[in-house]
Amino acid sequence: MSETFAVRELVPVLPEIVLVLGAMTLLMVGAFRGERAVASINWMAILLLIAAGAIIVLLPAERMESFGGSFVLESYARFLKLLALIGSATAMLMSLDYLEREQQNRFEYPILILLSTAGMLMLISAGDLIALYLGLELMSLSLYVVAAINRDSVRSTEAGLKYFVLGALSSGMLLYGASLIYGFTGSVNFAAIAKASANGGIGLVFGLVFLFAGFCFKVSAVPFHMWTPDVYEGAPTPITAFFAAAPKVAGIAMFMRVAIDAFPNIVPQWQQIVIFVAIASMLLGAFAAIGQRNIKRLMAYSSIGHMGFALVGLAAGTMQGVQGVLVYMAIYVAMTLGTFACILSMRRDGKMVEEISDLAGLARTNPAMAFFLAMLLFSLAGIPPLAGFFAKFYVFLAAIQAGLFTLAVIGVLASVVGAYYYLMIIKIMYFDEAARPFEPMPYQLKAVLAVSGLFNVLFFVYPRPLVEAASAAAKSLF
Amino acid sequence: MRGALHMIVYALFFYLFAGVCIASAIMVVASRNPVYSVLFLILAFVNASGLFMLMGAEFLAMILVVVYVGAVAVLFLFVVMMLDVDFAELRQGALQYLPIGTLVGIVLLAELLLVVGAWAIAPHVADVIAAPIPPFYSVSNTEALGQVLYTRYVYFFQVAGVILLVAMIGAIVLTLRHKPNIKRQDVSQQVARTKADAIEVVKVKSGQGLS
Numbered sequence: 001m002s003e004t005f006a007v008r009e010l011v012p013v014l015p016e017i018v019l020v021l022g023a024m025t026l027l028m029v030g031a032f033r034g035e036r037a038v039a040s041i042n043w044m045a046i047l048l049l050i051a052a053g054a055i056i057v058l059l060p061a062e063r064m065e066s067f068g069g070s071f072v073l074e075s076y077a078r079f080l081k082l083l084a085l086i087g088s089a090t091a092m093l094m095s096l097d098y099l100e101r102e103q104q105n106r107f108e109y110p111i112l113i114l115l116s117t118a119g120m121l122m123l124i125s126a127g128d129l130i131a132l133y134l135g136l137e138l139m140s141l142s143l144y145v146v147a148a149i150n151r152d153s154v155r156s157t158e159a160g161l162k163y164f165v166l167g168a169l170s171s172g173m174l175l176y177g178a179s180l181i182y183g184f185t186g187s188v189n190f191a192a193i194a195k196a197s198a199n200g201g202i203g204l205v206f207g208l209v210f211l212f213a214g215f216c217f218k219v220s221a222v223p224f225h226m227w228t229p230d231v232y233e234g235a236p237t238p239i240t241a242f243f244a245a246a247p248k249v250a251g252i253a254m255f256m257r258v259a260i261d262a263f264p265n266i267v268p269q270w271q272q273i274v275i276f277v278a279i280a281s282m283l284l285g286a287f288a289a290i291g292q293r294n295i296k297r298l299m300a301y302s303s304i305g306h307m308g309f310a311l312v313g314l315a316a317g318t319m320q321g322v323q324g325v326l327v328y329m330a331i332y333v334a335m336t337l338g339t340f341a342c343i344l345s346m347r348r349d350g351k352m353v354e355e356i357s358d359l360a361g362l363a364r365t366n367p368a369m370a371f372f373l374a375m376l377l378f379s380l381a382g383i384p385p386l387a388g389f390f391a392k393f394y395v396f397l398a399a400i401q402a403g404l405f406t407l408a409v410i411g412v413l414a415s416v417v418g419a420y421y422y423l424m425i426i427k428i429m430y431f432d433e434a435a436r437p438f439e440p441m442p443y444q445l446k447a448v449l450a451v452s453g454l455f456n457v458l459f460f461v462y463p464r465p466l467v468e469a470a471s472a473a474a475k476s477l478f
Numbered sequence: 479m480r481g482a483l484h485m486i487v488y489a490l491f492f493y494l495f496a497g498v499c500i501a502s503a504i505m506v507v508a509s510r511n512p513v514y515s516v517l518f519l520i521l522a523f524v525n526a527s528g529l530f531m532l533m534g535a536e537f538l539a540m541i542l543v544v545v546y547v548g549a550v551a552v553l554f555l556f557v558v559m560m561l562d563v564d565f566a567e568l569r570q571g572a573l574q575y576l577p578i579g580t581l582v583g584i585v586l587l588a589e590l591l592l593v594v595g596a597w598a599i600a601p602h603v604a605d606v607i608a609a610p611i612p613p614f615y616s617v618s619n620t621e622a623l624g625q626v627l628y629t630r631y632v633y634f635f636q637v638a639g640v641i642l643l644v645a646m647i648g649a650i651v652l653t654l655r656h657k658p659n660i661k662r663q664d665v666s667q668q669v670a671r672t673k674a675d676a677i678e679v680v681k682v683k684s685g686q687g688l689s
Contacts, residue, residue, distance in 0.1 A: 145648035
């Protein structure tokens with residue numbers, strides 16, 4: 001009767017163990033050494049993220065399961081985990097200079113980022129609903145705290161509170177859906193749910209709707225997007241950069257895994273939800289961003305739109321679709337982090353400025369930054385031959401192959417509308433009266449901007465490694 | 479005959495617990511004094527744990543009493559008594575939301591009834607049960623949970639622990655403030671005090687006092 005537990009089951013969980021134990025060690029260092037150790041803790045956190053990535057690369061390549069199928073590691077999880085780790089490590093790197101200048105250097109910040117990243121990795125690998133919920137809560141709880149970490153600022157605390165209350169609500173919906181699914185199928189394991197749900201049934205679909213509502217909140221897809229602009233605007237900028245990259249990867253990863261692994265038998269039922277959410281997100285992302293003056297709010301609407309585009313690939317429900325989403329997320333992370341490197345260097349007289357009009361005439365005051373930012377914005381708009389074009393190309397191709405022509409056409413139209421506000425920023429940078437120059441960029445931001453800019457510009461020269469990795473990852477999910 | 483009596487007693491206890499539970503839940507919302515609300519909440523918890531007992535889930539029943547009554551409700555009581563929140567004022571606006579709230583509630587209830595009415599457990603459920611529940615006469619609830627909690631579900635157990643750690647770090651990060659001018663007890667400083675720096679003998683001339 002009694003179950004056994006073997007130590008070899010811990011092997012696939014090694015990256016998570018490294019992150020969590022590392023975070024606890026750094027917490028001890030921080031608690032005893034205090035503010036003096038902050039700089040070294042920041043760098044140690046980045047090293048831990050890199051170490052976790054290295055372990056993921058070194059683990060054997062086949063599919064591994066632990067804890068009775070609660071934890072799954074295959075190429076799909078590997079691809080997305082590496083992406084999430086890159087997102088977290090880069091966001092951490094970009095925040096170093098900001099935290100020092102704004103006197104926000106607190107040792108808890110890198111520790112919360114580490115624990116949140118560990119939650120993302122668990123979420124990506126979750127093989128059943130309990131593991132999924134625990135990973136999600138670990139990720140989100142840390143995010144709520146870092147959103148409010150600048151507790152002397154009203155905007156930051158408001159962002160944290162808003163995020164927390166709405167996040168708790170969405171967790172409730174997700175749990176309600178999960179309990180309905182458990183009640184219907186008698187299991188929380190995805191494979192078992194797939195097996196038990198061969199005939200569908202109203203109870204299962206009811207649970208599915210609540211579950212997907214919770215997912216949509218976490219990836220900030222319409223109609224559960226309302227928190228995004230306020231939280232993005234209120235949170236300190238490097239934390240906004242973090243929010244826009246890694247948690248989105250983890251959210252999309254869980255969305256796809258549940259849809260494909262747990263509900264392969266009722267594809268038409270969830271497909272209509274995903275199609276609606278994708279269309280609504282793309283359109284809202286395109287139209288609502290037009291009137292924005294604050295660049296962080298604009299990026300919030302832009303990320304809502306991009307999640308809509310990524311979900312187009314999932315709506316296809318095919319292997320090409322999943323591959324498209326994986327490529328999309330990789331390119332999205334690169335574009336977003338690069339753009340936030342520019343936003344983080346918008347600093348005048350020792351203060352951050354966030355208005356789009358502050359970028360006026362950047363081409364004259366800082367031509368290199370203006371060029372890279374323009375390339376990133378062109379890429380976000382999806383203009384060939386930049387990386388963003390290929391991202392959209394793969395998801396739309398999958399949608400067309402799956403016969404979803406209306407969805408693809410609406411997507412293309414939304415990206416045309418969306419191009420307007422990206423081009424607007426470029427026009428302000430290149431043709432408007434020059435404003436006063438920004439302070440010089442710190443070297444970390446320069447590095448991030450250069451890498452992401454070059455990736456976007458040169459992706460079309462050699463896209464094979466990323467596309468093939470995504471293809472192998474998509475294959476392992478089916 | 480004994481079986482029938484057993485059923486009647488069972489049903490009587492069920493309706494007692496369920497009835498008191500619902501009545502006290504209504505009182506939690508309806509009572510004017512927030513302290514009464516919390517006390518009714520405790521009553522609701524205790525009755526819910528009685529319901530668990532009837533179902534043979536004695537571990538859950540005890541946990542409900544220990545955690546929710548012992549810790550959470552007492553914490554609520556502290557908060558209600560310590561914070562000066564005017565609940566009557568908070569509830570002022572509630573009446574104007576009542577019609578739309580009732581409407582939403584009725585719609586949701588109708589939908590739920592439709593779903594539950596058409597409810598059918600999936601046919602293959604018996605094949606997918608991961609860990610069959612041992613019969614209650616062979617092991618107690620607590621033992622059955624203990625058999626899987628640290629083996630099959632060790633991962634969940636550990637991750638739940640990490641989540642609590644994050645909650646703790648978060649609470650400290652967001653609320654701890656180091657005030658510079660506060661007087662704290664410093665034991666080592668107290669021990670290190672000597673007679674020389676603690677006591678000063680002053681000769682006071684009579685009739686003049688200390689200036």
